[in-house]
Amino acid sequence: MALSGVALTLLAGCSAETTGQLKRLGLPEAGTVQAPAIGDLWIGTWIAAGSIGIAVYALVIWAALRYRTNHNDMPRQNRYNLPMEIFYTVAPFVVIGVLFYYTVLAQNVVTKNPDPDLTVDVVGQKWAWTFNYKSADVPGVGTDVWETGTINQWSTLYLPVNKTVRFNLSSPDVNHSFWVPVFYQKMDVIPGRDNHFTVTPNREGVFNGKCAELCGTYHSSMLFEVHVVSEAEYEAHLKTLVARGQTGEAKGAAIPNPVGEPGNTSEGDPEPAAAAQQGGTR
Template identity: 55%
Template sequence: MPEPATEETPLVGDLWIGAWIAAFAVGFLVWGLILWAVIAYRRRNDQLPKQTRFNIPIEFLYTVAPLFIIAPLFYFTADHQDQITDTSAEPDIVVNVIGQQWSWTFNYVDEDVHEVGTINDRPTLYLPIGQTVRFDLESPDVIHSFWIPSFYMKQDVIPGHPNSFQVTPDREGTYTGRCAELCGAYHQSMLFTVEVVSEQEYQDQMDGLREAGQTGLIDPPIRGAYSDVPLNEDEGGEQ
């Protein structure tokens, strides 16, 4: 897995590792029982083994044992999910993310500036270290998926159904983001860069967007309006 870059990533990482440990434990148990049955009850002579129609203790075990396996997995998954998806805390920064065929638009709501990406001009998302960021996700065309692997977080971007989540970046660096939902002919081009920087550098970048005239917030575009690629039936869309 990528090196974690937010305060929330340990929750996801611990759950992922725990699920693998549980899977291997159950797997070894099942493989061991199968091997034991093959060896212990292998055919030794021509005598027909005793035929039974049911075995209440065994059937009870088969019913109850999975519950003891699934219940802890369900509990920890639900508990971690509630913590990861909790957006009740007031964020320091709000970024409105628009996913459109086939790039991304980032509206920095608190700064009243924006950056519009295209297929030929990959956008960069700037985030200050140590500050909680809420991403508000929306799409004007098809389902996309906003994914930053080093944040251990992926959220669908669904037309007519806004989604949101919060993270607190805790490691400066450059990270890759992408769309994780097949969304048309140029899905593979829906890439963006994430820069986790100091607060001063973040403010410098916001000032740079203002100086470039990228002020105000962009509404979700008409389908394909910012893609720099003609959208027609042969390319996975319609005029």
Template identity: 50%
Template structure:
């Protein structure tokens, strides 16, 4: 009975956006994250249904087929071939269904489109640098924001525009992710990883490194501010007007990251 109560509670509130409905996931603020949220919810519902059926069989069968009088002996069945075939084949079907759905969602969220914004994200010991090399206001130069151990950098993105993160690292493996976007990816030295995000709501969201990257991993924090297109252009213009945020280097954040960028452009 308790299992049915849990399942019923989990399936309620379809018109709301509650923590229970999302099974612990944060509020999703990206187009790609919605697909991941639905996969997460579907997996939990399938697991709850499986759990309810399993507990019902474990508890219900002994109760239903129990000995009801001293003279009565319950049927002594040594095996039931149809049931044994069912509980052998059904888990295989579940694994295939989960795998198929996961691959489908993965292909959807990693499907590259023509980006509106390209940001070169460099994870270095022990902070982040966000490069905007295609900024029109910078006259062909690269503008960037770089954090330090005492300063958390802020990544600024326009709302309802596809942003592509080109991930680079000059030192160790990091992992770039924003919980509100439900996406993250490893930042590996010598590897050109990337993924795209389309933010769907303005606001400021926390981001962090998801990889234990060393002694000061806890400092690998950043924020993401999603703004209107007009405010985004003002932000870029402000960066371009600040000499401390303009560089002749294609990307700032590390020698190996610069070498990767130069190789791509060459």
């Protein structure tokens, strides 16, 4: 009771945001329809691990107190303890089986591929992100458009709220990993392999995204922002890209690879933005 009181007192001194994050065991507030399935698995796994840990420590403390003695005589030695050995063999399989079952349930939710409302081809390249909006059906757009970033300027990704989006992931150079923490999931971006996943953002706001795979010299620059906005704002943004002439498809140069100080290039290698434009409509 005293421990619970101390915990409640400490939580009372935290902001609502911090308190919410503590209740989610470090996870940010979910930003997609699919995210709660992963969040529940995360919290359930910690509860299971914590329960096992408490049980083990309780048994250790109980044994230490129950069998303590003031003499140095060696206790009776047993060659084996069959019930205990059976327990230690079966218990891990029970734990693994339960976690596997709930993992499959969560996996079935997040790996569903319903018909998307829109498709975004994501290109991870050294060292920026390029987003191709497959937007031929958007009124007033009528063509695919793209946007990208550089080492010194984050990429931005616009998504309409409550619309299902399919991300097609590709890379022209090295392994990357597409991660938006509020999605509660990430996926590798591997050269020569087309990965994909589907989510439905259900909360407007600006969220951080990053590369979760150590991909080289400027890995730390592979950041981007996700703007989840109303459908009207989303369509207005795509029209802005059309007005800038960023139409067609940008897959990135084969080897953008700027070296030296951030923003500088070597042997005429273009910045990722320029590389994407040169390698664009192809």
